[in-house]
Amino acid sequence: MILIITEEADYSSSMVINWLLYYRINFIRINENDELHVECLLNDFRITNNSFNFLLSEIKGMWYRRGFLNIKIEKSENEIINNFKKAEFAKLKQYIYYKLSLLPNINSFTNSDVNKLVVNDIASEIGIITPQEYILSSKDELLLLDDLSQYATKSISGSAILDFGNFYTIGYTSLLNITEEYSKFFFPSLIQKYIKKKYELRIFFLHDQFYTMAIFSQRDETTRVDFRNYNRKNPNRNVPFELPIEIKVKLINLMNRLKLNSGSIDMIVTPNNEYVFLEVNPIGQYGMVSVPCNYYLDMKIANFFKNNTYE
Amino acid sequence: MVFFKLFANCIAVKGANRSLIVDLQKNSSHLIPNDMYEVLTKSDKIEISQLYAEYGEDNYNTIKDYFENLEELEIGFFCSENELNLFPELNLEFHYPFLIGNSILEGIDEIRVYEELIPQLEKLGCEYVEIILYQEIENNLLQSILDLFQISSIKHIGLIIKYDVTKDEKFLKKLTSTCLRLSKIILHSSVDEKLLEFKSFNLTYISYVKKELKSFNFCGVVDQGYFSTKMLHFTESQNHNTCLNRKISIDKDGNIKNCPSMKEIFGNIKEVSLEEVLNQTNFKRYWSISKNQIEVCKDCEFRHICTDCRAYTENPEDQYSKPLKCGYNPYTNVWEEWSTNPLKEKAIAFYEMSDLIKR
Numbered sequence: 001m002i003l004i005i006t007e008e009a010d011y012s013s014s015m016v017i018n019w020l021l022y023y024r025i026n027f028i029r030i031n032e033n034d035e036l037h038v039e040c041l042l043n044d045f046r047i048t049n050n051s052f053n054f055l056l057s058e059i060k061g062m063w064y065r066r067g068f069l070n071i072k073i074e075k076s077e078n079e080i081i082n083n084f085k086k087a088e089f090a091k092l093k094q095y096i097y098y099k100l101s102l103l104p105n106i107n108s109f110t111n112s113d114v115n116k117l118v119v120n121d122i123a124s125e126i127g128i129i130t131p132q133e134y135i136l137s138s139k140d141e142l143l144l145l146d147d148l149s150q151y152a153t154k155s156i157s158g159s160a161i162l163d164f165g166n167f168y169t170i171g172y173t174s175l176l177n178i179t180e181e182y183s184k185f186f187f188p189s190l191i192q193k194y195i196k197k198k199y200e201l202r203i204f205f206l207h208d209q210f211y212t213m214a215i216f217s218q219r220d221e222t223t224r225v226d227f228r229n230y231n232r233k234n235p236n237r238n239v240p241f242e243l244p245i246e247i248k249v250k251l252i253n254l255m256n257r258l259k260l261n262s263g264s265i266d267m268i269v270t271p272n273n274e275y276v277f278l279e280v281n282p283i284g285q286y287g288m289v290s291v292p293c294n295y296y297l298d299m300k301i302a303n304f305f306k307n308n309t310y311e
Numbered sequence: 312m313v314f315f316k317l318f319a320n321c322i323a324v325k326g327a328n329r330s331l332i333v334d335l336q337k338n339s340s341h342l343i344p345n346d347m348y349e350v351l352t353k354s355d356k357i358e359i360s361q362l363y364a365e366y367g368e369d370n371y372n373t374i375k376d377y378f379e380n381l382e383e384l385e386i387g388f389f390c391s392e393n394e395l396n397l398f399p400e401l402n403l404e405f406h407y408p409f410l411i412g413n414s415i416l417e418g419i420d421e422i423r424v425y426e427e428l429i430p431q432l433e434k435l436g437c438e439y440v441e442i443i444l445y446q447e448i449e450n451n452l453l454q455s456i457l458d459l460f461q462i463s464s465i466k467h468i469g470l471i472i473k474y475d476v477t478k479d480e481k482f483l484k485k486l487t488s489t490c491l492r493l494s495k496i497i498l499h500s501s502v503d504e505k506l507l508e509f510k511s512f513n514l515t516y517i518s519y520v521k522k523e524l525k526s527f528n529f530c531g532v533v534d535q536g537y538f539s540t541k542m543l544h545f546t547e548s549q550n551h552n553t554c555l556n557r558k559i560s561i562d563k564d565g566n567i568k569n570c571p572s573m574k575e576i577f578g579n580i581k582e583v584s585l586e587e588v589l590n591q592t593n594f595k596r597y598w599s600i601s602k603n604q605i606e607v608c609k610d611c612e613f614r615h616i617c618t619d620c621r622a623y624t625e626n627p628e629d630q631y632s633k634p635l636k637c638g639y640n641p642y643t644n645v646w647e648e649w650s651t652n653p654l655k656e657k658a659i660a661f662y663e664m665s666d667l668i669k670r
Contacts, residue, residue, distance in 0.1 A: 022408040022436065214398070216388070237385050238336060239319040242399050273393075292320055292336050294542055296406055 001058050002027040002305050003100065005109065006065035012287055012298065013065050019302030025309075028052050028059075032067030038092070045096060061309035062100045063301065064107040066283040069093065104308040106206070106301060111259045112282045116156055116190070119280060122257050128250050128277045132193040138185050142178070145191070151176045156190045158281065195268050195276050201241060203265040204286040204297055207304065208252055211297060213289045214241035214269075238292040247275050255280070264289075315354040315378050317387040319401040322545070323348050326612025327641045332386055333616055335401070338540040340616065341386065347377050351387075354378075355395060405546040409436030410589060411557050416442045417527065417571045418563035420452065424580070425459050428561060431585045433464045435559075439494075441469040443571070445525055450477050457490040467494040474498040474519060480507070487512040499524040527571035528664055531620030533637035535646075538616045548602055548615045555597040555621055559585060569597055572622030597621050600630065607633040611641035625654075627661050635662070 002020065006013040008031040020027050030036070030049075039046040045056040073089050076082050094110075101108040120130045135156070136142050145151060152173050160171025175194060197217070204211040216237040243251075251265060254277075264284030268276045290297035317323065320335040323343070330348035332341045343351075354362055359378075363371050381387040390398070414437050416428065432440065442456070453472070460468060470493065472478070478498055487493050493515045501519035509516050522529070531554075539545075547553055560568045565580040567588045577588045588594055600621065602614035606629070611617070624632035635658050638649035649655060650667060659665060 018408040018436075022410075216385070234385075235337065237318050240399050240401060242397050244397070291542065294320075294401055294404065294546065296404065299406055299408070 001054065002061045002063065002309065003059045004029045004063045004065060005067055005069060006030070006063075007032045007067045010065060010067075012285065015287075015298040016063070016301050019299050020305065023302060023306050025302070025305055028054055030069065032070055034070060036069055036071045038071055038096075056096065056099060059100065060103060061305045062103050062105040062108070063305070064100075064105065064109050064112060064283075066112075068109060069096065104305070106262045106304060107260060107282050114258060114260075114280060114282060116158065116279055119254075119258065120277075123254055123277050126250055126253050126257070128254060129274055130277050131195055134191045135188055136191050137188045139178075139182050140184070142182075142191065148176055148178055150194045151191050152194050154190050154192055156188075158279070196270055197268045198271050198273075199241075199269050201243075201265075201267040201269060201275075202289045203243070203251070203267065204262075204289050204295070205251065205255060205260075205265055205280075206262045206297070206300060209300075210243050210248055210251070211286075211289060211293065211295045211300075212241040212243050213238050213293050238288075240293040240295075244275075251277075312392040313359045313389050314356075314392065314395060315351075315359060315381075315387055315389055316395070316398060317351060317355075317381070318385070319398060320542070321386045322401065322615075323351055324612055324615055326614075327610040328644055329612055331612040331616075332381075333540050333545060334386060335540060335542045335545055340538075340540055341384065342612070343377070347374070350374055350377070358392075359389075403546050403549050405543070405549065405551065407547075407557065409438060409557065411435040411437045411559050411585075413437065413439040413441065413558050415558070415560040415571055416440060417560060418443065418445060419561065420444060420446070420448055420456075420563075422452070422455055422459070424565070425456050427580065428585075429459055429463050429465065435585060435589065437465055437559075439467045439469065440465050441471065443471040443524075443527070444473060447473045447475050450482055454486065454489070457486065457493070460490065460492060466492060468492045469494055470496045471524065472496070472498060473523075474501040483507070483512060483515075483517060487515040487517075528623070528662065528667065530570075530572055531623045531634060531636050533618055533620065533634045533639070533649075535613075537618045538613065539618075540616050545615050548617075550599060550601050552597055552600045552619055552621065553602075553617070554619045555600075557598065559588070561585075569594070570622060572620075573597075597630070605631050605633060607641065608637075611639065613639070613641075623658070623662055623664075625658055627658055635659070 002025060004013055004017070004027055006029060013029060017027065017029065034049050034051075037048045039048065041055075043057075047054055047056065071089070071093060073085055076085065097109045101110060117135070120133065123130050134145075142148065152175050154173050155171055162169045176191070200215040200217055202213045202215065216239075255261070255263065258280070260280065260282050263280045263282040264286055265280045266278040268278060270276060286297050289295065317332065318336075321332050322335065323330050323332045325345060325348050328345065330343050330345055332343060334340065350362065350366070357365070363374065366374060378387070378389070382389065411432065414432055416425075419425065419442070440460070457468065468490065483496065487496075491513055493513075495516040496518075498517075498519045500523040501521055503519065504521055505519045507517040544553060547556060555569050558570060560570050561580060562568065562571060566576045567578050567580060567583070567585065568576055577591055577594050602608040602611070602617065602619065605619070608614050608617070608619070620634040620636065621630065623635040624630075625635050626632040635655060636649050638647045638652070639645075640647070650659065650664075659667075
């Protein structure tokens with residue numbers, strides 16, 4: 001039986017499940033909002049929920065798609081005791097994730113929370129070109145940079161969707177425009193030098209295989225800095241792309257260092273044919289690569305379990 | 312060194328007289344002369360100045376204009392020699408995680424039969440069910456039938472039913488808000504022809520048509536309006552029949568067929584399961600008849616975006632014959648009314664379709 005840890009709204013999980021059903025592979029899908037209870041047995045754990053009930057030992061493969069195991073703890077009256085219970089439970093959960101990570105798997109919870117700053121340092125060590133970037137919190141330091149208009153700011157954590165209840169904001173990457181109103185000190189910000197691009201690459205990496213898509217976004221003024229400013233009338237051209245072998249070798253090296261066997265990697269190819277690494281997202285969406293390139297990534301994910309797990 | 316390459320998801324399909332570039336990403340298509348098709352098969356292998364030289368001064372401007380237009384339309388791009396290997400062709404594989412994709416339930420108005428069929432269709436993975444009723448159906452019964460799908464894995468439902476005065480917008484509103492799976496409703500035998508605003512009916516496409524449907528012989532029309540430039544359709548059409556592949560139909564007597572218009576019966580639901588019928592090799596015989604094998608269609612530039620019909624063909628004796636209800640001639644590139652074509656008279660008489668003929 002395959003365990004899928006995911007979120008309720010994740011479409012890709014449902015697409016992969018279509019294939020698992022077709023192959024008649026048993027699976028359990030756990031969404032982040034499923035409240036779980038853990039029963040500790042002599043040599044096993046029983047995980048239960050309103051709609052399923054299984055032993056950890058029955059699981060023969062795991063796809064950590066996104067989200068987490070939402071295990072409930074019985075609360076005590078006393079806050080100090082509660083904190084202790086939480087700490088105990090955290091270790092127990094860690095152990096369950098560890099046991100799952102020993103199975104044939106696609107990613108694991110433990111390695112999924114990557115740090116952009118750390119990843120970029122490791123990538124540079126390996127010899128992958130990364131953007132010139134700084135973390136700054138004062139205007140004085142910022143003004144030391146040459147040609148400020150060639151820099152952009154991005155969030156360090158990746159996602160920047162803020163829900164204010166009656167409205168929400170989405171962070172996009174845009175070029176800096178320093179005005180007088182800039183305060184002397186500001187919140188620590190990632191400042192990155194703008195990279196000219198011939199095309200952008202979205203790479204889905206799965207067990208040392210690369211499924212790459214090139215995006216011709218440079219021609220379009222609306223998507224020049226951030227392709228997520230979609231031009232819906234005339235979308236960017238997205239086509240299959242074959243990475244040069246030396247780039248593949250370096251990326252495999254990087255993913256090994258990060259202990260990731262799958263993830264979505266973003267790169268830029270510059271007009272001088274340099275391959276600049278932007279980031280890796282272990283839980284990123286891959287449907288937008290799979291469909292235009294006809295890669296059948298959902299099927300390939302299911303095939304991994306078909307070929308690597310035995311009941 | 313400059314070369315010109317079509318983007319991988321823009322694919323040129325050569326016809327007898329002209330070619331069609333199908334843009335599978337932006338879902339559009341562009342006609343080009345066959346000479347240009349030939350140029351495009353070479354332009355990613357032969358350097359552009361050499362290519363111009365090969366075609367001579369007379370053709371220089373035409374070819375150059377085409378390249379520039381294709382670049383402007385973002386159908387292709389100029390690239391350097393080292394980029395050629397970075398942009399592989401699109402794989403045209405077609406994979407589908409269901410044994411059955413769609414089914415047509417014809418003339419069935421007994422709840423009991425639906426109760427029996429739905430679990431069987433679910434087991435086969437069926438995504439789409441089309442229910443067609445020539446006779447009138449009472450609203451409560453229709454609602455009860457649709458309610459049966461509520462906890463099923465069948466994703467979409469299409470209804471073709473007979474109009475009566477109770478099938479008003481109020482009823483349709485109720486129906487489409489209780490059954491979100493309804494993707495289309497066609498009401499035949501209506502008083503007038505109209506199309507309802509689909510946004511007001513939970514995105515269900517609803518149309519009233521005057522024509523009365525008495526049998527399935529209205530189906531099988533090949534027309535530009537049915538063309539599909541979707542990746543799934545284009546790739547499926549490479550090696551499969553774009554109508555009958557992964558289709559199953561059941562009629563009011565329980566007979567299991569490839570489609571309501573096909574004569575051959577593969578069993579009856581009273582005696583066999585749908586799954587058992589699927590395992591008869593004969594049942595899947597038409598699934599792999601692709602346009603590349605069908606007479607005339609195989610020379611047509613539209614063959615991979617077109618629909619097909621194996622039930623009504625120009626020569627009813629030949630399973631590779633051109634669909635009867637296609638009025639296009641790929642050798643002259645002219646569209647004509649199919650039903651008045653004198654060459655088709657015999658087949659029209661054979662299928663007893665004279666009521667469909669336009670005068």
